[in-house]
Amino acid sequence: MPHTYKKSIFAAAYxxxxxxxxxxxxxxxxxxxxxxxxxxxxxxxxxxNAVTAGVFTQSSMPSAPVDWSRAAVNKAAxxxxxxxxxxxxxxxxxxxxxxxxxxxGHIIADKMQIQPQQVFQASTGVIGxxxxxxxxxxxxxNATQPSSFEDAAKAxxxxxxxxxxxxxxxxxxxxxxxxxxxxxxxxxxxxxxxxMLAFIFTDARIDQPVLQKLVTExxxxxxxxxxxxxxxxxxxxxxxxxxxxxxTQIKTxxxxxxxxxxxxxxxxxxxxxxxxxxxxLSKFITIHVxxxxxxxxxxxxxxxxxxxxxxxxxxxxxxxxxxxxxAAIGKSGEPADRDLTSVSIGDTIIAKNGAVIEHYNExxxxxxxxxxxxxxxxxxxxxxxxxxxxxxxxxHDYIAINADYRS
Amino acid sequence: MPHTYKKSIFAAAYxxxxxxxxxxxxxxxxxxxxxxxxxxxxxxxxxxNAVTAGVFTQSSMPSAPVDWSRAAVNKAAxxxxxxxxxxxxxxxxxxxxxxxxxxxGHIIADKMQIQPQQVFQASTGVIGxxxxxxxxxxxxxNATQPSSFEDAAKAxxxxxxxxxxxxxxxxxxxxxxxxxxxxxxxxxxxxxxxxMLAFIFTDARIDQPVLQKLVTExxxxxxxxxxxxxxxxxxxxxxxxxxxxxxTQIKTxxxxxxxxxxxxxxxxxxxxxxxxxxxxLSKFITIHVxxxxxxxxxxxxxxxxxxxxxxxxxxxxxxxxxxxxxAAIGKSGEPADRDLTSVSIGDTIIAKNGAVIEHYNExxxxxxxxxxxxxxxxxxxxxxxxxxxxxxxxxHDYIAINADYRS
Numbered sequence: 177m178p179h180t181y182k183k184s185i186f187a188a189a190y191x192x193x194x195x196x197x198x199x200x201x202x203x204x205x206x207x208x209x210x211x212x213x214x215x216x217x218x219x220x221x222x223x224x225n226a227v228t229a230g231v232f233t234q235s236s237m238p239s240a241p242v243d244w245s246r247a248a249v250n251k252a253a254x255x256x257x258x259x260x261x262x263x264x265x266x267x268x269x270x271x272x273x274x275x276x277x278x279x280x281g282h283i284i285a286d287k288m289q290i291q292p293q294q295v296f297q298a299s300t301g302v303i304g305x306x307x308x309x310x311x312x313x314x315x316x317x318n319a320t321q322p323s324s325f326e327d328a329a330k331a332x333x334x335x336x337x338x339x340x341x342x343x344x345x346x347x348x349x350x351x352x353x354x355x356x357x358x359x360x361x362x363x364x365x366x367x368x369x370x371x372m373l374a375f376i377f378t379d380a381r382i383d384q385p386v387l388q389k390l391v392t393e394x395x396x397x398x399x400x401x402x403x404x405x406x407x408x409x410x411x412x413x414x415x416x417x418x419x420x421x422x423x424t425q426i427k428t429x430x431x432x433x434x435x436x437x438x439x440x441x442x443x444x445x446x447x448x449x450x451x452x453x454x455x456x457l458s459k460f461i462t463i464h465v466x467x468x469x470x471x472x473x474x475x476x477x478x479x480x481x482x483x484x485x486x487x488x489x490x491x492x493x494x495x496x497x498x499x500x501x502x503a504a505i506g507k508s509g510e511p512a513d514r515d516l517t518s519v520s521i522g523d524t525i526i527a528k529n530g531a532v533i534e535h536y537n538e539x540x541x542x543x544x545x546x547x548x549x550x551x552x553x554x555x556x557x558x559x560x561x562x563x564x565x566x567x568x569x570x571x572h573d574y575i576a577i578n579a580d581y582r583s
Numbered sequence: 584m585p586h587t588y589k590k591s592i593f594a595a596a597y598x599x600x601x602x603x604x605x606x607x608x609x610x611x612x613x614x615x616x617x618x619x620x621x622x623x624x625x626x627x628x629x630x631x632n633a634v635t636a637g638v639f640t641q642s643s644m645p646s647a648p649v650d651w652s653r654a655a656v657n658k659a660a661x662x663x664x665x666x667x668x669x670x671x672x673x674x675x676x677x678x679x680x681x682x683x684x685x686x687x688g689h690i691i692a693d694k695m696q697i698q699p700q701q702v703f704q705a706s707t708g709v710i711g712x713x714x715x716x717x718x719x720x721x722x723x724x725n726a727t728q729p730s731s732f733e734d735a736a737k738a739x740x741x742x743x744x745x746x747x748x749x750x751x752x753x754x755x756x757x758x759x760x761x762x763x764x765x766x767x768x769x770x771x772x773x774x775x776x777x778x779m780l781a782f783i784f785t786d787a788r789i790d791q792p793v794l795q796k797l798v799t800e801x802x803x804x805x806x807x808x809x810x811x812x813x814x815x816x817x818x819x820x821x822x823x824x825x826x827x828x829x830x831t832q833i834k835t836x837x838x839x840x841x842x843x844x845x846x847x848x849x850x851x852x853x854x855x856x857x858x859x860x861x862x863x864l865s866k867f868i869t870i871h872v873x874x875x876x877x878x879x880x881x882x883x884x885x886x887x888x889x890x891x892x893x894x895x896x897x898x899x900x901x902x903x904x905x906x907x908x909x910a911a912i913g914k915s916g917e918p919a920d921r922d923l924t925s926v927s928i929g930d931t932i933i934a935k936n937g938a939v940i941e942h943y944n945e946x947x948x949x950x951x952x953x954x955x956x957x958x959x960x961x962x963x964x965x966x967x968x969x970x971x972x973x974x975x976x977x978x979h980d981y982i983a984i985n986a987d988y989r990s
Binding site for chain 2: 408484495498502503505531574
């Protein structure tokens with residue numbers, strides 16, 4: 177009997193209205209791999225001239241589709257097909273894993289009269305089980321009924337408790353450029369279903385190297401600034417697909433800045449939705465780090481706090497145990513001046529210059545800890561580096577989801 | 584109402600019989616700082632010529648006693664006094680924290696007619712609360728009733744559910760050398776009580792620099808090879824005190840090797856007892872890593888597996904979810920060749936050369952997962968590095984201890 181997951185208290189109230197994006201066509205299908213009663217396969221056909229930028233897991237045990245798509249993004253000038261399946265990650269599957277990707281790529285390429293590297297592949301789900309590429313490719317090619325963004329977001333879900341999407345538009349040279357994305361993920365990894373996947377689509381016309389640079393930069397402050405349980409997936413994939421349907425090419429500094437801001441907005445929105453569906457969460461936590469050596473060091477300190485089981489359990493228990501935050505800064509391995517370090521929870525300064533403030537009154541902080549959204553700010557007295565990191569708390573439900581039910 | 588902790592199922596059945604060690608005198612006392620109904624203060628007086636080696640937390644937020652004792656070990660030729668209090672860590676206490684250590688050092692030194700740096704100090708307990716050094720020093724000096732190793736081990740306990748000690752002896756040049764130690768710790772940190780402390784005492788005669796080198800080396804494969812919850816304390820302290828009561832000086836290579844082996848035995852024994860008292864544990868887990876770049880890389884891979892919440896919860900749930908082990912290797916940041924990586928649980932090889940073995944039968948592995956001691960072996964196909972790492976699982980009781988009760 178599979179575990180049914182309680183819907184996150186932070187779930188979006190409704191799925192956003194997303195305008196169609198010219199130059200792309202969404203299809204979903206049921207491949208029958210794991211889920212029998214829902215679509216588990218997302219396919220997107222792109223018209224000519226769509227370019228793709230991708231950022232992939234840093235795991236030394238990447239899944240076969242990660243290997244495939246990392247190479248495809250480098251080799252192919254344009255992308256024609258995106259295929260994503262949920263339920264089997266095709267990770268740690270050896271030669272059979274590669275053969276599955278070859279089958280998917282070649283069968284689709286032959287049928288569509290394109291190059292195999294024009295097929296971008298991603299998979300999420302269980303690790304170590306063989307996946308039938310022929311079956312996937314056939315299901316993908318048989319999907320001919322157009323689907324919506326909402327269908328797409330639902331088809332890639334695994335342990336997710338709500339479908340995740342975000343949309344915006346900008347004006348450049350009098351033209352409207354649409355930027356819309358979907359994502360899935362609820363543990364950074366839960367190999368018996370898990371992984372973070374995010375796909376953003378835009379009708380913008382932009383050179384691939386420029387897009388790749390923007391996507392890499394945007395990832396740092398969005399998807400790389402979130403953590404649920406410190407576990408990085410073998411399959412994390414973030415792809416941005418630009419269909420080149422607008423007249424104007426995004427190439428001036430000011431247009432690039434505008435486009436990057438929109439990309440950042442959608443990426444951050446999707447990243448926060450993933451945290452807000454964190455396995456078993458009861459609190460959404462924002463951690464601001466200031467006065468670090470540089471922004472990267474600040475992010476590492478923030479992640480050290482965010483990943484500390486003792487900080488996460490204290491917040492779950494609504495305990496303003498700020499000593500655990502100090503200990504988590506200390507263990508980060510990043511420069512921090514203890515005697516200049518300060519800590520605030522919510523708007524209350526608790527400790528400053530290496531010690532608790534005089535006449536510290538815990539009562540308002542204890543009351544604040546009962547909120548569903550908790551903000552922590554630390555300053556470490558080294559330099560100007562800063563970062564914001566987002567995470568969830570660690571609860572009995574996390575243990576229940578990950579220990580009490582067999583995969 | 585304070586939480587009472589269930590005694591660990593791995594608790595030692597009885598406290599070992601430990602012979603007195605010449606040149607040292609144990610006293611315990613109740614300082615009244617936190618615990619009212621038990622001794623919370625350990626004092627050891629050393630005769631002349633005792634030397635000390637120490638290894639301290641790598642936290643950038645070290646407690647005041649860590650600052651003090653790290654300096655004392657460097658400054659003082661010999662140690663005369665060890666004072667350890669449980670219940671208040673004197674960490675993140677600013678100037679007041681330093682003044683507490685100065686008070687303790689100077690009051691004891693004046694009374695005993697020794698140098699302040701001959702007083703080795705350690706504290707464990709809550710972070711951020713002021714500690715009264717005068718009170719500690721007076722309690723310490725008033726303790727005149729000799730105590731046993733068992734009294735000593737009990738006096739330094741916080742959330743520990745059993746007193747931890749180990750003892751051995753070796754023969755060098757016809758003389759018996761005694762080596763006995765005590766330790767406390769049950770989360771790597773639980774700042775509302777916590778921290779790892781270990782003290783080993785020996786009657787050996789050995790130069791301080793030689794002792795320091797041995798202690799540093801031994802720490803790598805004992806205390807640095809264990810983890811409960813990945814959280815490093817502000818106060819971790821490991822001190823080895825040699826009272827120089829034997830005639831023979833340990834200085835030949837063969838004598839040093841023999842002595843180092845005994846130190847390693849006691850350190851590892853104490854380290855494993857700390858894991859076996861890990862907060863809320865239901866399983867004791869040993870992780871062997873082979874074929875890593877070097878031993879340090881192997882240890883990092885082992886700790887990445889040991890600290891993975893998803894591995895720890897899978898083991899708590901008796902789920903042979905080996906995909907989570909693969910993911911934890913992958914996220915370690917250490918070199919690993921996916922296509923040469925293998926994983927065993929217990930004696931069963933599950934995956935080899937980057938994929939599950941043919942005809943893998945999960946049934947015997949699922950049965951093995953019901954054992955209270957679980958062994959995992961991974962080989963990562965890079966080089967000859969190896970390491971063994973020890974940890975506990977992540978259970979509802981861990982959450983209960985750390986989230987359900989206010990500190």
